[in-house]
Amino acid sequence: MDLTLDPTVAEGYTSKAQRSRVITETWAGQNLYCPNCDAEAVDAHRPGKRVEDFRCPTCDRRIQLKATRGSHGRKVSNSAYEPKMEAIRNDEAPDYTFIGFDPEVWRVTDLFLVPGHFMTPTVVEKREPLSSDARRSGWVGSNILLDRIPEPGRIEIVREGEARPREEVRATFEQTAFLSEQSVDTRDWTSAVMDCIDDLPVRPGETFELADVYGFEDRLADLYPKNDHVRAKIRQQMQVLRDEGLVEFLGNGEYRLRWVDTRDVS
Numbered sequence: 001m002d003l004t005l006d007p008t009v010a011e012g013y014t015s016k017a018q019r020s021r022v023i024t025e026t027w028a029g030q031n032l033y034c035p036n037c038d039a040e041a042v043d044a045h046r047p048g049k050r051v052e053d054f055r056c057p058t059c060d061r062r063i064q065l066k067a068t069r070g071s072h073g074r075k076v077s078n079s080a081y082e083p084k085m086e087a088i089r090n091d092e093a094p095d096y097t098f099i100g101f102d103p104e105v106w107r108v109t110d111l112f113l114v115p116g117h118f119m120t121p122t123v124v125e126k127r128e129p130l131s132s133d134a135r136r137s138g139w140v141g142s143n144i145l146l147d148r149i150p151e152p153g154r155i156e157i158v159r160e161g162e163a164r165p166r167e168e169v170r171a172t173f174e175q176t177a178f179l180s181e182q183s184v185d186t187r188d189w190t191s192a193v194m195d196c197i198d199d200l201p202v203r204p205g206e207t208f209e210l211a212d213v214y215g216f217e218d219r220l221a222d223l224y225p226k227n228d229h230v231r232a233k234i235r236q237q238m239q240v241l242r243d244e245g246l247v248e249f250l251g252n253g254e255y256r257l258r259w260v261d262t263r264d265v266s
């Protein structure tokens with residue numbers, strides 16, 4: 001993967017946002033590969049179709065790009081809220097790649113992919129409608145809340161200016177692919193419980209207790225106010241994670257974290 005961007009492809013564009021888009025899209029068309037199969041390139045989709053920017057020619061996976069100068073914050077503004085929620089409910093959310101680049105040297109510095117099955121109602125925030133004097137008055141956009149996506153759902157492809165091995169990226173993707181088989185409500189819960197485990201001071205290979213996860217009961221009750229049985233849901237999700245090999249059950253309420261570490265491996 002060549003991390004060099006070519007700013008000359010955006011000659012003729014004056015707006016900074018358009019230039020960023022053209023430059024990073026051109027780069028992705030030449031360098032991005034499918035995380036889900038062994039396709040070494042993805043095809044640019046028809047322009048004007050904003051929901052899906054790239055498509056894998058082999059497995060048909062759709063990938064949307066979000067690029068920024070510097071690095072992405074905890075919240076990323078995204079498309080119109082209602083169509084996005086409908087796509088999520090219909091299991092049609094694409095994968096998202098978040099590209100951070102350095103415009104001083106025109107290089108991709110960070111790139112991570114959030115599989116579409118991690119796009120759930122909990123990670124999408126409704127924005128305030130645009131004010132009445134705005135050109136698109138009343139339009140309601142959305143934010144993607146990156147800090148609500150657990151680590152296995154933020155698959156690093158480039159970290160601090162270094163591309164990670166493809167086989168590692170694909171192994172991380174594969175580990176949570178089971179979520180795409182679940183209903184949106186189920187995977188929303190699975191992902192939220194994973195995000196709680198993420199916040200424990202535990203690295204992959206280390207152990208934690210069910211009681212530690214119960215410590216997030218209030219947070220989960222806030223996210224799912226209609227659910228009166230948060231602890232039962234936590235236990236149910238721990239079984240899902242155990243069945244899928246993401247945690248290992250050691251007995252007596254103790255677990256070992258088994259998900260692929262995308263941060264500390266070298």
Ligand SMILES: [Zn+2]
Pocket residue numbers: 034035036037038039056057058059060061
């Ligand atoms: Zn593919």
